[in-house]
Amino acid sequence: MWKWIQRQSSPKIFYQTCTNLTPWFFWPFIGFLLVGLYWALIVSPADYQQGDGYRIIFVHVPSAILSMMVYAVMAIAGGIGLIWQIKMAEVVAKVSAPIGAAFTIIALVSGAVWGKPMWGAWWVWDARLTSELILLFLYLAYMSLNNAFDNPKTAAKASSILAIVGLVNLPVIHYSVKWWNTLHQGYSVGTGGLKDPDMQIALALMFVASIFLYALLVVIKAKTEVLIREQNSRWVKDEVSGAIL
């Protein structure tokens, strides 16, 4: 296993691994998504307080968890790139940023759409909502900083430091509903969370689908990034000339 990971630091092998992994992420994503949607929209009963409006939780909670998980992966991969100078870790960090930003936008929008019928407002300056909005700005700052340099090495260095500093926001988001008296409800997973087994199954399925979606997007985007970075090497020339579009 360790040897396999070490071999991935070679761009050519990493590219091949991404190609091989794509169907292994795509089909489970589709499968978990379809069963998850069925469970979320049909099998799960209506909530006793929120009626059918609570069903937004099945996209809101997984995307919110992913928005934080992807940030952690991005910062850790960036850190690995900084410390061990592994270029492929820089690639994973860079391509994760737009995906994480998209998950953050889904979490914010689905939360706003849920807030309107339940709270009577699309947006409030609640600690949970504000810290999640800061997460979106961190992603955007990371992406623009990464694009601001011509040299990919300098770009990765500067943006990785930003990502690592921004890590302090993750515990703030997670504990915001405990530390402050927020309008946002408490945890949906664990004690005090969803009680109905069908709701828990639906949430778990949608969460697993989201992880596969993230992995799928990473392998697709990473391939593009590797091709551009390694465009002067022999194997990229062979790969590109052999590619059928």
Add this chain to the structure above:
Amino acid sequence: MTMVEYFSFLPYGKYAFYVWLAYGVSAITVITLFVSAKRNHKKAIMSLKNKYSRS
């Protein structure tokens, strides 16, 4: 007639507008991500092909 009333014929009645709006926005975001990732990859291959054929 408000949007909420207009869409109340769909499943989930008075919440239909909100539930389907949230699912719709999420679906569009995910599809956009996927399609743009695929398209960027093709674009990169095309531009590299051009670059190599020129040199």
